[in-house]
Amino acid sequence: MSTIEQLQSVFRDVFEDDDIAISRTTTARDVAGWDSVMNVTLMISVERAFSLRFKSGNIAGLKNVGELVDLIDRLKASA
């Protein structure tokens, strides 16, 4: 399963919506309820799903799902 496919499963679980479909260009505007608090809930769920740990400074500047995918892949590669 690719990173973005696994990530989609996390999104559906966090936002409790089985119809969410994400792509690299998906942003907070495209997902109902994706605010600053839910973003942290999402990131904590991503950490669990991918067995990695973000630094807080990693996540504030992410502009879209593609940047999150790249960050996950970088952290997995360096683990």
Add this chain to the structure above:
Amino acid sequence: MTRAESLLAYVGAHHPMNLRGLEEAREVSPADWDAVAEQFLGWAAGVWGAEGWQERCIPAFVRFSSDVIFAQARYEADGHYENSSFAECNEHVYSQRDVMDDYLWGVFITNFCWSHHMELSLFFRDRFLARLPGAPAIVEIAPGHGGWGVWALSNRPDARLQGFDISPSSIAIASSIAKAAGVADRVTYTERNALDLATMPTASADAVICSFLIEHLEDPGLLVANIANLLKPGARGYLAGAITAAQVDHIYEFKTESELVVLCEQHGLRVVETLSVAPKRTLRKAQYLPRSMGLILEKAGRTT
């Protein structure tokens, strides 16, 4: 477009995740929010220029807000704050000038862009500042960005303020904001550890302000003792602190409002009024409700 409108437009365009929080802050009191935002952002524009304030301040606020929510999530998972000593915070935050500058501008914006801090700001203005005696001599302990004290001077043209902060970054930023606000002639900032009782004035202040320092200390009692020492008999202080609210440099974990109240009472300060506030949205299934509390204190004795 006003600066307040410009802030909302900028956040909506560049940081949409944070827009709901700003809207909640404005909903506390729209007319007050418009006025306070315009005032604070006007000072930021005075420091960074008519265009530069957005790029400097808003990303700093977004980063700070994200870091705080993230720290709260770690706190929920671990059951304790990330750091427990001044030395750890000094290593990660205080000793790093770039980190500190960004942090301080981020905190400056929270005064009106977090709904619960907007509530506290109004409490500070309406319940504390408005009731101080004429021509008050105010001491601010650890002004940080300086916004609280500068706002006090803006609201009270008859007041003067002395600020003491251990951080050169804080002194620089607070001084720049005071200049931008046009109150520099009524304020002096001194680089000094305000918790060193031996170097601080005694029973000389008509009012003391200390916002969000107490949770950064290993020994909060020392700060309260200092507030009591600074105040004239019968004079009032304003103390704000965080309760089960994590941040990378919060080290003293207050669990309840009464801990703060009792600590003040133990040092001869009567608690006159309090306000405890919390964010409108919290982490899902959170055990802890992060709160900010403002306390208006009065030193025993008669006003001279």
